[in-house]
Amino acid sequence: MVPISYHLILSGILFTIGVTGVLLRRNIIIIFMAIELMLNAVNLSFVALARHFGNMDGQIIVFFVMSVAAAEVAVGLAIILLVFRGRETVNADELNLMRW
Amino acid sequence: MDFVTFFALAIPLVVIAIMVIAHPSPVYSALFLVLTLFLLAVYFLFLDAHMVAALQIIVYAGAIMVLFLFVIMLLNLQSDTQPTPRHGLGRAAIIGGVILVAELGLLLQRSSSEQAESALPENFGTVEALGSQLFTTYLLPFEITGILLLVAVVGAVVLAKR
Numbered sequence: 685m686v687p688i689s690y691h692l693i694l695s696g697i698l699f700t701i702g703v704t705g706v707l708l709r710r711n712i713i714i715i716f717m718a719i720e721l722m723l724n725a726v727n728l729s730f731v732a733l734a735r736h737f738g739n740m741d742g743q744i745i746v747f748f749v750m751s752v753a754a755a756e757v758a759v760g761l762a763i764i765l766l767v768f769r770g771r772e773t774v775n776a777d778e779l780n781l782m783r784w
Numbered sequence: 785m786d787f788v789t790f791f792a793l794a795i796p797l798v799v800i801a802i803m804v805i806a807h808p809s810p811v812y813s814a815l816f817l818v819l820t821l822f823l824l825a826v827y828f829l830f831l832d833a834h835m836v837a838a839l840q841i842i843v844y845a846g847a848i849m850v851l852f853l854f855v856i857m858l859l860n861l862q863s864d865t866q867p868t869p870r871h872g873l874g875r876a877a878i879i880g881g882v883i884l885v886a887e888l889g890l891l892l893q894r895s896s897s898e899q900a901e902s903a904l905p906e907n908f909g910t911v912e913a914l915g916s917q918l919f920t921t922y923l924l925p926f927e928i929t930g931i932l933l934l935v936a937v938v939g940a941v942v943l944a945k946r
Contacts, residue, residue, distance in 0.1 A: 685785070685786065686785050686786065686787055686790045689892035689893070690790060690794075691831075692888070692892060693885070693888060693889055693892060694794050694797070694798070696884065696885055696888040697798055697885055698797070698798070698801055700881040700884055700885055701798070701801045701802055701804075701805060701881075702801075702805075703877070703880075703881060704805060704877045704878065704881050705804065705805030707873055707874070707876075707877040708805065708873070708874050708877055709805060711810060711861070713810050713852065713855065713856060713859075713861070714804075714805065714810055714813050716852075717804060717805075717813055717814065717817050717852065718804070718805055720817065720844075720848070721801060721804060721805075721817065721820065724820070724821065724824055724844070727824075727836075727840075728824060728827065728828075731828050731831050731833045731836055732831055734831075734833065734909075735831040735832055735833070735904075735908075738903060738904050738905060738908065740905075740908070740909070740913055740914060740917055741917075743833050743835065743836050743909060743914060744914065744917055744918060744922055746833075746836050746839075747836070747839065747914070747918070748925060748929060750839055750840075750843050750844065751843075751929045751932065751933060752929075752932065753844075753848065754843060754847065754848055754933065754936070755932050755933055755935070755936030756936075757848050757851055757852070758851065758936045758937065758939075758940040759936050759939045759940055759943070761851055761852070761855045761940075762939065762940040762941075762943035762944045763943060764855065764859075765855060765858070765859070765943075765944055766943050766944070766946060768859050774859065774861065
């Protein structure tokens, strides 16, 4: 049997890949996908811990994370569409209207 | 889950997740992300989370990724032509990430008091078990989730129509 720490380390690696994506890429849509990757990494550790402790609560939190992610994607992509219509770009560096 | 299964899933998972953020074309990134989500669904099956695995495919790979692909194709995005101008940030991100993973590994190695896994209940992770918990103990959060999704739908329509 694989100990719980292996699952948590894999989750940490996936989360780190997501953070790296957010910091490195300038395309807003790919930044968004990296955020989804981070949410999934967290889901992975929730499911692994639920299995470890024999408790369903972890899986229920995953359900809520998924529905929040769905809501976030719907609104976020609508905002991206709106920004693209006005500015003709999805490069995060060029969207500096609100930069101080 | 035994070690062979773990590594057979974990290694492709990490490689494909890196491809998601490394590939220049957004369409390929989205398709690699779909692959990541499918691999995670298989992973969830091995962790006795049947309902979550099904939801992962239906909601994430089915609904969310289709939305992503629609928007990418609607915007007609080309590949990133210009390289990332801030190489210092990239290097800092990679170094910070490596340190984070190393710290996590060290921490988990230190806490060597690995508890034995608890015995699983009879219907662990099934639709029935998850549903009965959702509709009794977690009824209020469940209803609030419904309102949240309604707000998101209305918000998306209002923003997109503007």
